[in-house]
Amino acid sequence: MCAAGTEALAAAPIGVIIADDHEVVRRGLGMLIEGEPDMRLLGMAASGAEALALAAATAPQVILLDIRMPGIDGIAAAAQLRAAHPRLAILMLTSYSDDARIYAAMRAGASGYLLKEMSGDALLHAIRAAARGEPQLHPTIARRLMDRVMPPDDPLARLSPREHDVLRLIARGLSNKEIAFATGLTEQTVKSYVREILGKLGVADRTQAALLAVRYGLIGDAEG
Template identity: 35%
Template sequence: MRIFLVDDHPIVLSGIKAMVEAHPDLEVVGTAREAEGVMDLIEKTRPDLVVVDGSLPGMDGITLAAMIRARWSRMLILGLTLHEEGSYVRAFLKAGAQGFVLKRSATEDLLRAIRAIAGGGFYVDPHVASKVMAAASSDAASIEELSDREESVARFVARGLSNKEISRELGLSVKTVETYRSRACQKLGVHTRAGLVRHAVMEGWLAN
């Protein structure tokens, strides 16, 4: 896993770099302390994952994350910040991040997040998860409305159920479940389970 780090605090940056490079399967291919020039550096180093600080000189991390996502749609992004507001975290996720970790969290949480994202998953710092759920009710995403069946299937998929398990829960054939799942993903603009989980977090589905 090739990782690029963006953080304006030199001590934090060096600490994360040392922590990551202590693991043989992880490699830091570049670092930056401000947003300016980061796109060019990413173009040169082509990392698999970019860790983005939320507060950067000249440009906030959310804007930078959105720029990275727009240019490299498959590049993974992990938000790292001091901010704990649910709406702030959701903005980071909407910008394209697959995960979010607070700077005050233990280094094990950062590693856990990196590995979860690298494995095609999704990660939200446990300290802010409940705030993200609460913010979802007052800041719903403006996405094409799902039918009741499409939403039900999408919710079950986000919770980790297989198509066969969902078919039993809803009394539908596996083929019908697959159809609803495909339609839901198409409307939401996601293509993986991780994408559905991210949408579920932003909508507050997992709090129910």
């Protein structure tokens, strides 16, 4: 068991599917996941169509999805998976880091964008975090997106103290329900705060808001 195993969840094992058209990659990832006591490999797919069928049959919590696959590619598969399985964590795991594919994957509903150059421990950490509902970005991708969304002034100055509190919890990966519990607010009130925060920061989603929180010092890298 690797060092990342210390993060193992106490609940039932995380069900994972691997979708990649390269057999060597599938086998390597499969061995990595099968070595973790808090994860269960539900199956492997060599195409987008196989991934869709396998997800429907096994109801995984996390899918590792390559972008370039025969027939239905990873981005098209991600869009269909998001529509059919709204709670599924879709992690794009690819060799491509160009902006066009990153933004296409996010628009399709991907929960994260990871590069195959990452270590095994880092990938296992990302799977566990994604299963908890936390967005996952490879550090290279995160830095690039921070550069894109960073305005010249401090955007956090636009937020109220309560909105700062909510954004700090968003950046730590908490869901609306968890934020409501932590702050004593209702879940509906938290949803309203989240909408206000996204609007004031001029970002499209929670991931970009979290990146701004880290970039402008509201939360440190170690906290996230």
